[in-house]
Amino acid sequence: MTLPDFRRRKAGNQRISFVTCYDCAFARLVAQTDLDCILVGDSVAMVVHxxxxxxxxxxxxxxxxxxxxARGAGGKxxxxxxxxxxHRKGQSEAVSAAQALLRAGAQAIKLEGAAGxxxxxxxxxxxxxxxxxxxxLTPQFIHAFGGFKVQGREDAAAERILADAKAxxxxxxxxxVLEGIPATLGKRITDALSIPTIGIGAGPDCDGQVLVLHDLxxxxxxxxxxxxxxGEVASASVTALRAYDEAVKTNTFPTEKESYA
Known part of the structure; x- marks a missing residue:
């Protein structure tokens, strides 16, 4: 994917696949797939930390x-x-932060909200x-929203979100990104814009979807x-960990094959 591909995908009604990823090991797995893009989300504070x-x-x-x-993404x-x-500390600070993210390996940055x-x-x-x-649902506004709540269910709120998207x-x-809104509103916004929408809890009519890797x-x-x-990678991991624990405690690991002469 390159930047011009986003509009081309929307014009051609071709869906865009995003996954949220936070480290090199998982990025190397993503690099082996046809997934289009990686979002290094600030959700890392919750999911990883x-x-x-x-x-x-x-x-x-x-x-x-x-x-x-970026070290493992293989050009995604x-x-x-x-x-x-x-970005609200001032124009200079916003530019410096964006510059640092691009130098770290991102090709683009994401900002939450429109007003201001x-x-x-x-x-x-x-x-x-x-x-x-x-x-x-912009998670950085959690205190203003009073929690992680679906947004845009009332007419006035829906119109405001649509206006923000157009702005x-x-x-x-x-x-x-359209997050945590009714599917009907997701479709309205998608139909109203010439740029792609990437949904997460915004229904099936967005131009693409994003999920957190750990969720999927x-x-x-x-x-x-x-x-x-x-996939159920977590349960498979627990099974492997339990097998390792048993092998250590029964002295069946390591074997001669797994030892140096």
Whole structure:
């Protein structure tokens, strides 16, 4: 994937597959597939580091994981998340953070929300930084929302999200993540934009989908409603760990074959 491919995919009604990934080992697995893109999400704070929200993901954390993914991604298109409030410290700080993410190996950055971000996004795009938008359930707004709640169920809220998506398109974003909104609203926004929408809990009519790798591999104990486990890697891992434990305690590992002469 390259940046121009996003519009071409939408024009040709070809779906775009994203997966959220946080390290080199998993990125190497993604590199062996036909998945289009990797999102290095600030959800790493929750999924990998055990925090209750994404707010704990700061710029050093995002750079560390972006660099790790880039080493194993095998040329996949990588989008790096802008951490909470990093771009609201000022224009200079926003540019510096975007520059650091691209130098770490991302080809684009993602910003949550529209209000207050449009001028920053336009400036970054004019400076050569591809920017992806994000509307609906934006996890960095967890305190404002009162938790991880579906957005856009009321008419006024739906119209506001649609207006935000249009404003983001006008500011120059190349694609928009739609998260945690009714499927009907996901379709309305997708039909209204000339840039692709990438859904996560936004219904089947988006131009693409993104899932957290740990959700789709079955690692998440209580996955969100919109996620599907396409494999049970977690249970297979537990089986392997138990077999290893038994082999150590029964002294059947290591064998002569697994030992040096």
């Amino acid at each position: 055990g925090h209750p929200s994404t707010l704990a993901a700061d710029l050093p954390m995002m750079l560390f994981h972006t660099e790790s993914v 298109f990588i989008v790096g998340d802008m951490p909470f409030l990093e 971000n449009l001028e920053i996004i336009q400036s970054l795009v004019e400076g050569g930084v591809p920017v992806m938008g994000h509307v609906g 983001l398109e006008a500011s120059g974003v190349f694609s928009i 591999l079955g690692f998440t104990e209580k996955p969100p409603k919109f996620a599907r486990a396409f």
